[in-house]
Amino acid sequence: MSRTTTLSAALLVYRRDLLLAQRHWGQVAQPLVFFVMVATLFPLALSPELSELRRIASGVLWVAALLASLLGLELLFRSDHADGTLEQMLLSGQPLSVLALAKGFAHWTACGLPLVLFSPFVAGAIGVPLDSLGTVMVSLALGTGILSAIGAIGSALTLGLRRGSLLLGLLVLPLAMPALIFGARAIDLSIQGDSARGPLLLLAAMLVLAVTLAPPAIAAALRISAE
Amino acid sequence: MSEFLRMGGYAAFVWSSFGLAAAVLLWNVVSARRLHAAARARALRRDAAGQGTP
């Protein structure tokens, strides 16, 4: 029997998760709908005037994306935990942090990426000028990536707990605040006509840090939760 | 003395801050001791009931 390489195991996990997401696309669509709904709350609460919305658009987009991502994080490990796949991963002998990375990336592909692709429409609807839509997408792409990484730690820690979703938010949101600061700032700079390079580069650095440091933490958390 | 209490007009701010500090310090002492006392009582009760693992 040929030994599975780590890379092929990771690809396997990634493809399986995407396949499952495809089959339960309703569950995947929920965060997206939530994103649009939260964004819609603000014009209703404040004003339909685009000029006014433009001033808070960066915040609205980011907060909506954060909350929507939280929603999607809950299910990250739950079904695997329930049907025994998680145990198989633990026993497989493959480095768990690599598998965790694969799962996190699959989660981002299924949850974060649709959000990013949809964001120009939402952004435009709350007054973001056309020229800034690219920055919006980049900012949210990096941000949802960071969220997937950090959130997966929280998801692994709260696996199987009652009221886990509330707890997850409490754990993940403080850790996501730095990304929020720079991500929203990038969009604001772009709207003002300035270069958003600085904050975006910092955001990218945070993503690299998250992708590097989170998988071992996720693996540790999974072992703790699953035993 | 009254000059001291007045704190140059900032009496409310200074004394409420120090009052808060006193409250926090007091809470720490009281809750820690209460926890310990409760744990002691429970441990002695458990032992009396013979519930320890051999």
Next chain:
Amino acid sequence: MSWVWFHKLASPPHAYRIAGRLLPWFAWPAGILLAVGLVGGLALAPADYLQGDAFRIVYVHAPGAWLSMSVYGTMAVAAAIGLIWRIKLAHAVAAAAAPIGASFTVLALATGAIWGKPTWGTWWVWDARLTSELILLFLYAGVMALRGSIDDRDRADRASAVLAIVGVVNLPIIHYSVYWWNTLHQPSTLTRIAKPSMAGDMLWPLLVMLLAFTLFFGAVLLVRLRAEILQRERNAGWLRTELTR
């Protein structure tokens, strides 16, 4: 080097006893230093040139802030030791430290806000340090909530340990981002709690208070640790002999 003493220390009955013996060495100096610092800060130190007597709030605000951060660090170190070397006592220390640190974070926040009123005119400003303290409070809340929602003590210990470590790694990032965010939006005249440049006779009470609070933390930690040890120990053998000494 013999590690016997270390392993002995980590054994619950031993640790319980030693904690009890160390307690007065922390509690009494803490009390005395607190009294000295209070007199020094409230009465002896001269009023500030700009802020008048309002600056005296620093004598409780700064120790609170200092402890809020150092206790989190202590908790994270203890958690790491517990995770890496699987020493239960270390987890007990982390569990005991968390509520104490959270209480001091609340103190730092409240006194910071109170101090802000005469300085800036409002009860709350999104000052960099205050916002950082608020996020730190959220981190404490997360660790304590996670520990509280897991019934199995072992899992609770290890899960909150991972979270504490993740938090401590994030702390510098959070500090830096909040500071950066704050300088963006506010003109320099308005920002941060104006720390008076401390002359000698204003400084010494502050140092005394910092030391006093730190010793106080030590004392409270020892008491809470003893309670934790008792809660975790199922073996009744040493309990009876120890507690009825």
